[in-house]
Amino acid sequence: MEGKSVAGRIHDAIHRLTSAEKRAARGLLGSYPTLGLAPVxxxxxxxxxxxxxxxRFVSQLGYKSYPDFQRALREELEERSKSPLQRSSASGGRARADEHFLDRFVTQAVDNLRGSAALIPASEFEAVCTRLAENRGACYLAGGRFTDFLAGYMEAHLRLVRPGVRRLDGRPATRADQLIDVRPGDLAVVFDVRRYDPSLVEVATDLAARRAQIVLITDEWMSPVSRFARFVLPCRTEIGRTWDANGSLFTLVEAVIARTTELSWPTASKRMGSIEKG
Amino acid sequence: MEGKSVAGRIHDAIHRLTSAEKRAARGLLGSYPTLGLAPVxxxxxxxxxxxxxxxRFVSQLGYKSYPDFQRALREELEERSKSPLQRSSASGGRARADEHFLDRFVTQAVDNLRGSAALIPASEFEAVCTRLAENRGACYLAGGRFTDFLAGYMEAHLRLVRPGVRRLDGRPATRADQLIDVRPGDLAVVFDVRRYDPSLVEVATDLAARRAQIVLITDEWMSPVSRFARFVLPCRTEIGRTWDANGSLFTLVEAVIARTTELSWPTASKRMGSIEKG
DNA sequence: GCCCCTCTGAATTTATGATTTCAGCATTGA
DNA sequence: TCAATGCTGAAATCATAAATTCAGAGGGGC
Structure with a gap:
């Protein structure tokens, strides 16, 4: 009983509904689930x-109150938007089973990418790149178990574009040393995806205490570091397998690098030129 | 104003929101639109x-009350379910020039991803994953200046799935030591994109001499390492800027990891379980 | 480092929406 | 046709959610 979808319950119950109640049922099925989310x-x-x-109709379905019923609808909706199956029907005539693993994976990755672009406000993205291009203060980078490589990748590129780039490694022993030079107004880019790394929260706390501005790059479930962050860039990562896919974070990093380079081109091009030679 | 989507309004307004209000905005975008349909x-x-x-957040968006805001969300939802599923994201098919940097970048990245999937024969992909899942011999990983992080990322995941994973670092001094244990039939995954790293050719030469099987992950212009490679997985990377975009390589790596995990599930799951505990 | 101004959330008030009641009406069967 | 049954919706009541207020915290600027 508890676990059934609302539509399913209607189907089960419809035969014992009175005629006015059936009208309600039809109305709901007709614009499902929106009508049920409206006030009574x-x-x-x-x-x-x-x-x-x-x-009465709602109570026939087994919900103990109207708000209770609405909660069920919302949960269903949430569930649906999370499962990646939703757009299989409609236009695409081809059978999914036919496609090869790599194609399916890429399709998912594309969705994640598009979803991420939708999730990130343009102004937020722009603000982060502008701030990175300003070259004010130092810029620290930190990541978790897997995201550390993203931090490394970003560091490698950022070093070419601006001075003062440093990477915070994960070892607690050396943390104090690394953070000692952090000054107010410095920038810190923190990567954290689930399962979130507790040590990153500590690092972030520390950074915040030293009044560094934190840029958080995270997944759609939002690392707890967001509490301390000045800027948050959340990406879609879900892919319904053993691991989440961080490809969207990676591309975000590349986008940030590209944009930052563009914004600081006069400075950056000189810098890159001299690194090239040296 | 009246006709704008709620998400659109958030994007417009986000820069003038206070930090707690931004938290609200992100929460809503994170589980859109369900969270907005819940009680305040x-x-x-x-x-x-x-x-x-x-x-306050809702009123910043220009709605005169919370119920008013919820009505907007419901109408949007209704609209969405009525129009054909593949509506172009939100604000419709507006001109390119209008799109923000991130959107354009993501569009490029999506093209690269699709292009890569087309470039890589399914059989080649499958053969590589199968070979990785076999757990025969050791598996070495090596990358160049920027791709080294890809090697690291792959290593971190692969270690969870199978034994015998080693990373070759880039320092010429230690190379001989690292390669000394390579045996015929061992596997080596090499990452190389332009401008190709000469030292990787040397490493590959060495690996080939020791009769290791080389998997090369490269770009569409094909690293010279391909001469020695048993398997080649080329990705599209061109993006017409200062740097090429390696996002497609990254996603390929994730796909390989996912598929390999799938193929060796009985072994891999046990292994992951025991690492989890230990 | 200090002060000022803005933002924030707990508490309170107000309003709105959910629930119940009940009189009347429709339907059914004798 | 008439009574009995029980469905229905208008109106009254009750509960809960929205809106407002305000004291205190926190951040930014000088």
């Missing part, structure tokens, strides 16, 4: 029944 | 802010 009065009106009837 | 108190709690802040 609106639901009633749209479905051509009274509020009282709608309430 | 729940929204607030999930987003890590107070109800008052959520209300």
């Amino acid at each position: 009065a609106e639901f009633a009106q749209q479905a051509g029944a009274s509020s009282a009837t709608v309430l | 108190a729940e929204f607030a709690q999930q987003a890590g802010a107070s109800s008052a802040t959520v209300l």
Whole structure:
């Protein structure tokens, strides 16, 4: 009972509903699930029944109150948007099973990429790149178990573009030494995806205490570091397998690097030229 | 103003939101639109802010009340489910020039990803993963200046899946030591993109002399290492800027890891379990 | 390092929406 | 046709969620 979808419950219950209640059921199925998310009065009106009837209908489905019923609808909606299956029907005639693993994986990765672009406000992205291009103060980078390589990749590129780039390694023993020079207004880019690394929260706490501005690059579930972050760039990573996919973070990093380079081109090009020679 | 999507309004408004309000904005974008359909108190709690802040946030978006805001969300949801599924994201098919840097970059990255999938024969991909999953002999990883981080990322994951994973670092001084144990039939994954790293050719030569099987992950212009490689997985990287984009390589790595994990699941799951505990 | 101003969330008030009640009406069967 | 049954929705009540207020915290600027 508990675990059934609302639509499923309607189907089960429809035969013992009274006629006005059926009107409510049809109304809901007709614009599912939106109508159920509206206030009772609106639901009633749209479905051509009274509020009282709608309430009786809901209680027939086994929900102990209208808000309870709405919560179920919301959870269903959330569930649906998380599962990657949703757009299999419609336009694409081809069978999924036909595609090769790599194709399916790439399709997922593309979705994650697009989803990430939608999740990140342009202004936030721009603000981060501008701040990176300013060359004010130092810029620290830190990552977790797997994301450390992202931090490394970013560091390697950023070094070419601006001075003062440092990487914080993960060893607690050396942390104090590394953080001692952090000054107010310095920038810190922190990577953290689930399962979130507790030590990064400590690092972030420390950085925040020293008044560094934190840029957090994380997944859609949002690392706890976000509490301390000045800027947050969340990416979609879910792919429904053993591991999440960090490809979208990687591409975000490349985008940040590219944009930062663009913004600081006069400085950066000179710098890169001289590194090339030296 | 009236006709804008809620997400659109958030993007427009985010720069003038206070930090607690931004938390609300991110919370909503993170589970859009469900969180906004919940009562204020729940929204607030999930987003890590107070109800008052959520209300202020909503009013910043230009809605005159919370119910008004919820109505907008419901209408959007209704709209979405009515129009054909593949509507171009949010604001419709506006001109390229209008799009922000990140959107354009992501579009490029998506092209590269698709291009890579087309460039790599399914059989080649599958053969590599199968070979990795076999757990025969050791598996060495090596990369160049920037791709070294890809090697590191792959190593970190591969270690969880199979034994005998080693990373070759770039220092010529230690190379001989590292290669001394390579035996015929061992596997070596080499990353190389332009401008190709001469030292990788040397490493590859050496590996080939010791009869290791080389898997080369490279770009569309094909590293010279390909001469020695048993398997080649080329990716599209061109993006028409200062740097090429290696996002497609990264996603390829993730795909290889995922597929390899899948193929060696009985072994891998046990191994991962015991690492988890230990 | 200090002060000022803005932001924040707990507490309170107000408003709105959910629930219940009940009189009347429709339906069904004798 | 008439009674009995029980469905229905208008209106009253009750509960809960939204809006407002304000004291205190925190951040930014000088």
